Amino acid sequence: MDFKLSEKTERLRQRIRQFVDDELIPLEKVADSYDEHENIAPAILAQMQAKARERGLWSLQMPVERGGQGLSMAEMAPCYEEMNRSIFGPVVFNSAAPDDGNMMVLNKVATEEQKTTWLQPIIDGAVRSSFVMTEPAPGSGSDPSMMLTTATKEGNDWVINGRKHFITGAGVASHFILMAKTSEDKRKGLSAFLFHKDDPGWEIIRRIPIMGPEEHGGHCELQFNDLRIPDHHRLMEIGDGLKLTQIRLGPARLTHCMRWLGLAKRSLEIATEYVSHRESFGFRLADREGVQWLLGEAAMEIQIGRLLTMHAAWKLDQGDFARKEVSMAKVVVSNTLHKAVDTAIQLCGARGYSKDTPLEWIYRYARQARLVDGASEVHKMVLSKNLMNEGIDFWKWG
Structure with a gap:
């Protein structure tokens, strides 16, 4: 490996460092900068995000044609490191979890139609997203094969039933990626689906209190009762979850x-x-x-x-x-x-x-x-x- 950064990456890294030093670290000392969950307050976040976008520091991980900066993983490493020198950093640059991982996977596996509908609004900062997989015991945690939430095919729809917990960002998310069991096959028994916060058939039971400061939207427990998802909102093939x-x-x-x-x-x-x-x-x-x-x-x-x-x-x-x-x-x-x-x-x-x-x-x-x-x-x-x-x-x- 050549550890020398390209001129482009080094310039970007320096610009991020300057932004963090000038704009974000000073905010950490101001009580009004924080929301009730110890993260950056929404109004200030919107102001900082606008500045990051204006300076070409927005969505580093996404393709240029979709409004990002088109960085490779190796180019992202020094830049992400710089942005999180501030506790407020990642969300300001639209590079915070879980949106970060959701954007990357949707960009890789979603259809063009799904990218337009589900991915682009996340890149634009118009909506937040969440990845819905972890379940209370005895359901899936580190072992996805233990998943209990089911997706049953009815006509052109999938009907979802089950419970999830510690779902990061769910409290503010509009776009969700859901993992559910579609068969008993140990390797091909899970499938992935997309749903919107306004779809009927699901609810947030609670925002689980945690020891530390939270990401925006917290870590939530969700209940699914006959949530219907059209088959064209399925990600990849059946069993590819x-x-x-x-x-x-x-x-x-x-x-x-x-x-x-x-x-x-x-x-x-x-x-x-x-x-x-x-x-x-x-x-x-x-x-x-x-x-x-x-x-x-x-x-x-x-x-x-x-x-x-x-x-x-x-x-x-x-x-x-x-x-x-x-x-x-x-x-x-x-x-x-x-x-x-x-x-x-x-x-x-x-x-x-x-x-x-x-x-x-x-x-x-x-x-x-x-x-x-x-x-x-x-x-x-x-x-x-x-x-x-x-x-x-x-x-x-x-």
């Missing part, structure tokens, strides 16, 4: 890693600025060996995470599913984010634990990283299976 899930989750997991690296870097930025001027017993904290060890180790682990993420992005750009590489990045970077912000809070002391910096926000947010899009233990199982199958070729080049 698991395939669609695999197509979506690999890139989506990796863009999580890209954004988390930005938060990890921001945490160390705050810590290094503090220890550079804070004195104790006649010495700056930065001059103390123990502090240097903490900072050095955290910085090294961020760089390891960046290399794993870039390698996985490069493989995805080659047309590989990069399951092994994405799993490694997901495990390492989720741990790295937690370690970086924990280190920063420790070095900043009471100030880091307070709300005078965004560190406590990042800390609470970071805990979910080891759970979302597959718990770390599940990804380690994936890696173990690959090791058993490949032997020494687990570490092959290329």
